[in-house]
Amino acid sequence: MRIDRLKREQLRLNSRVRIEKLKNRIKYIAGVDVGRNQTMLFGAVVVLSFPELQILESTWAKVQERLPYIPGYLSFREVPVILRAYKKLKRRPELILVDGQGIAHPRRFGLATHLGVLLDLPTIGCAKSHLWGDYQMPALRRGSFEFLRFNGERIGLVLRTRDGVKPLFVSPGHRVDFEDCRDYVLNSTTRYRIPEPLRQAHRLATERARGWDV
DNA sequence: GCGACAG
């Protein structure tokens, strides 16, 4: 079956994943997201200054959808259009926030990890809901978190980005560690649940998707 | 067989 080939590809690229502390101080942070309209996928990338969080540049691209959404294989559906948009950027972000899981995935290869490995750039997965791992609900205060675990091993964190609001499922994508995940997600989140780079990428992706009529 | 299941 075709899914078996995708699974083998995840396992093959898996050996390149590195979970380690970010080396450099970040000045450019990006957010990427994908929107849909009929059979078209719209990928958006927005680069912001850090820690000011001012928008510096944004690009987008559209492509025909190739695969349906299959839990565990989201990256094969969304990575192509994200790469297309990414290539149009002039600036090179030093860290990318991705709408989806990092290593908090059945084969430790979620969308953020897949993108990070292909670009060989630091990435953090920020999912709005749970996919993999066990956890306890964190306290209600912004900044509170609990580790996401699989067989006792840490694979991410459930992080409260706003007081009393549903937490985010954050996990290392590539070249970052758990502490980086907490630091950068919290420091790029202002008055909403979603970190600013992702909010902006989502705005652009849905705006392009809605304005598209075959 | 049953429940879970990023976007």
Added chain:
DNA sequence: ATCTTGTCGC
């Protein structure tokens, strides 16, 4: 992901 009005709570 996307479709959508009202509504609950600070």
